[in-house]
Amino acid sequence: MKIIDSIQRMAMLSKILKKESKTIGLVPTMGYLHDGHLSLIKTAKQHTDVAVVSIFVNPIQFSPKEDLDKYPRDLKRDEEMARLAGADVLFNPSAVDMYPEGYETYVDVERLSASLCGPHRPGHFRGVATVVVKLFGIVKPDIAYFGQKDAQQSVIIKKMVEDLNMDIDIKVLPTVREKDGLAMSSRNIYLSEKERKDALCLIEAISKAEAAVKSGERSASKIIKMMEGIIKEKPTAKIDYIDAVDTKSLRPVDTISKETLIALAVFVGKTRLVDNAILSP
Numbered sequence: 384m385k386i387i388d389s390i391q392r393m394a395m396l397s398k399i400l401k402k403e404s405k406t407i408g409l410v411p412t413m414g415y416l417h418d419g420h421l422s423l424i425k426t427a428k429q430h431t432d433v434a435v436v437s438i439f440v441n442p443i444q445f446s447p448k449e450d451l452d453k454y455p456r457d458l459k460r461d462e463e464m465a466r467l468a469g470a471d472v473l474f475n476p477s478a479v480d481m482y483p484e485g486y487e488t489y490v491d492v493e494r495l496s497a498s499l500c501g502p503h504r505p506g507h508f509r510g511v512a513t514v515v516v517k518l519f520g521i522v523k524p525d526i527a528y529f530g531q532k533d534a535q536q537s538v539i540i541k542k543m544v545e546d547l548n549m550d551i552d553i554k555v556l557p558t559v560r561e562k563d564g565l566a567m568s569s570r571n572i573y574l575s576e577k578e579r580k581d582a583l584c585l586i587e588a589i590s591k592a593e594a595a596v597k598s599g600e601r602s603a604s605k606i607i608k609m610m611e612g613i614i615k616e617k618p619t620a621k622i623d624y625i626d627a628v629d630t631k632s633l634r635p636v637d638t639i640s641k642e643t644l645i646a647l648a649v650f651v652g653k654t655r656l657v658d659n660a661i662l663s664p
């Protein structure tokens with residue numbers, strides 16, 4: 384596995400690969416890899432000739448109150464994990480190279496960024512869309528891989544690729560979970576033992592929502608209320624939001640009459656966890 388920290392060298396390698404008619408798969412990450420990332424890397428390796436994993440803790444997607452400084456980082460561990468998963472290239476640019484003095488271009492996927500996590504994390508999706516466009520420009524992937532855990536991010540990136548006429552296939556792979564159902568996330572490391580137990584309320588609420596829809600419940604507000612009840616039982620958990628929305632437009636729905644995204648963000652202690660599921664009537 385090649386490790387590249389220079390934007391120029393990464394762009395040059397991509398140019399050479401294109402000339403050789405090699406296909407490139409990109410897995411954008413912020414590092415501190417877990418099995419969710421590894422499943423994306425393994426799939427990229429199966430689908431494309433060259434699997435590139437980028438590791439970049441993107442400062443512009445964190446608000447001043449968020450955890451940029453303490454976001455977990457361990458490049459040595461990530462290198463080993465990426466190599467074992469089959470990555471061919473690890474691209475690890477620096478923040479000053481990505482956003483040099485005088486940088487002023489940003490990408491805003493306006494309406495889709497305004498719901499779910501958007502109002503709770505101002506500027507977050509603008510930061511995500513901007514860095515993803517930059518990574519696409521440098522790595523020039525044929526296919527890019529994202530996880531369903533960040534459902535809104537995936538919908539936004541698909542729309543951005545469509546709106547900007549980018550010839551890149553966006554693949555969204557299922558959420559990878561711990562044995563007990565907790566969605567894998569680099570931020571799970573922040574949880575204390577007690578919080579780790581309470582964090583199961585997210586998957587518990589989702590499972591009960593799925594069961595309710597299976598037994599015929601169609602009212603989004605009733606399902607959300609039931610989920611709120613489950614989460615409020617946990618002393619360390621505080622709901623940021625729970626919403627039922629259309630899977631593509633992300634507009635709120637009142638009735639579950641077709642596939643609906645149920646998405647939630649919950650603070651467990653100080654750690655903000657997100658999870659979601661597609662409810663099928």
Ligand code: PAF
Pocket residue numbers: 411412413439441444511514515533536
């Ligand atoms: O999902 C993430 O880890 C990040 O938002 C991404 C897509 C790598 C952009 O920084």
